[in-house]
Amino acid sequence: MSGRVLVGVKRVIDYAVKIRVKPDNSGVVTDGVKHSMNPFCEIAVEEAVKLKEKKLIKEVVAVSCGPQQSQETIRTALAMGADRGIHVEVAGKDYETLGPLQVSKIMAALAKKEDAQLIILGKQAIDDDCNQTGQMTAALLDWPQGTFASEVSLDGDKVKVVREIDGGLETIKISTPAVLTADLRLNTPRYATLPNIMKAKKKKIANVKPADLGVDLTSRLEVLKVEEPPQRQAGVKVETVEDLVGKLKETGRI
């Protein structure tokens, strides 16, 4: 086994920022807005670094697809303990239409190129909430997948994954190579230490173009409109249960 883990990290608008829709409803405002690493990707990086610290894997490679600024996200992963980075350059129109299908094709191509033993991704990104990239990547590679992982244990060439599902927790055992997606309770990501921030500056980030990987970025989706959720309307107070039922019937709710 190569002992190499690919971790996907996505640059998204910071979770604390108030999102504003562009006046032309074509998307959200991103210019000058604070961006950071997708929180689920942070959890994925932390898990990979922990596996390396336990000496169960040998190398953590952080991958990000996007414009120049994605390198900052990779640098953060390096400061957390990843060994090197791969920046897949996607800019302009291609970046606007970049989605799980394209990213999973890129991850699959990189996994083959880097002879990865594991791919760890966040379960979803907080901007599009797709929750598709991990699953699609596994399908393209015909690899087993352990999604919504809240606990991961590596044992030789097998991975035990405890998954958070609607009914509770499900434990599965899959063989590597495999794709895992990190859920919230998998771990608590570390703060980068200052020595690691200094070290990160010297770690390599390779530059790759999607064309070099033979990936076609054409999107099958077209965004028609982006709009704010409807303004929350004021509620109405009623006196009795009968009034409540009456009002609910009136507004067609029941």
Add this chain to the structure above:
Amino acid sequence: MAALFKARKALGLCLSGCRSLTQLAELPETHQLLRQTCRDYADRELMPIAAKLDKEHVFPAKQIHELGAMGVMAMEVPEELGGAGMDYLAYSLAMEEISRGCASTGVVVSVNNSLYIGPILKFGTVEQKKQWITPFTTGEKVGCFALSEPGNGSDAGAASTLARQEGDQWVLNGTKAWITNSWDASATVVFATTDKKLKHKGISAFLVPMPHPGLSLGKKEDKLGIRASSTANIILEDCRIPLENMLGPRGAGFRIAMQTLDSGRIGIAAQALGIAQAALDCAADYAHKRTAFGAPIGKLQAIQFKLADMAVAVESARLLTWKAAILKDSNKPFIKEAAMAKLAASEAATFCSHQAIQVLGGMGYVTDMPAERHYRDARITEIYEGTSEIQRLVIAGQLLKEYQS
């Protein structure tokens, strides 16, 4: 925490990027990442508990441990001794972000870095550095700096604490006042007179472990602000320490103290910046949300002028602080700039927190909003580590030297 690594090369890269002030428009990438890391830590771990720490006067032990693990408690210390091996610009950035979250935590970090580790790093022997610095890099132990006395603060040359040699020991007697971290510290740098006839040239510096026979602490002062950090007298009654606990040459104490404070000023300036920024953040956010006269109060010129003045005060103090840090990192003279930074930043902190309460109106006066805490925390920055009056003397002194023909 910090394994052996070659930070010097990286540090060199940082410094060469810093040396020119025209490049200040964009901080080096490492410094940006450091700033973001400290900001995230302050937002998530310090800001939510700052009010509680202040109300209950609780030392943030857990947070100090975590900051130690990150390398923030010993930022300038070289990696071989367990530190982060970073420059003073990095330290200023970290201090500002930490203090923005919690000013008390900021002062604990600053005293440990600049006032305790600072002089030992500069004047200590190899053995002293190993013994007195390395255990204090992890956040498990913090140190303090004992210069002021009940009889003299600004008048540091009049130290009445005495040290006499008795065989193979120094025996210290006297009282030190206003010592930050005293109740939480495991060691202190103490200044005592070894030769009264030499006046300020007869003061020497000593390293004393805490607790230690002959060293006791006065009651914790009940302060207006930075309440989570402990401030108390240190009382020395025939406190005996080995001869090798003298720091630097005999009689060099005053010089050591002054040089230490020159650097410490940059850290305190950064702390004041953090408080000022927190006050500005609070006021600007409120200006968006609070409506009066049919619109958010941010639309009113009276409020806008206040916010603009606050922003100018913070930004100019910040540039002064960065300049002082960069000069120090380049081994250029920085005493005047450091004093200017501390003066500007501390006055910006009191100004911004005062105006922030004004912007918040009644809400600024109650503990529901952090504005009143910033007001209380800011006030001390104009007093400790050199009062604003002393800063003016230092600046004027340096300035006049430049004009001497």
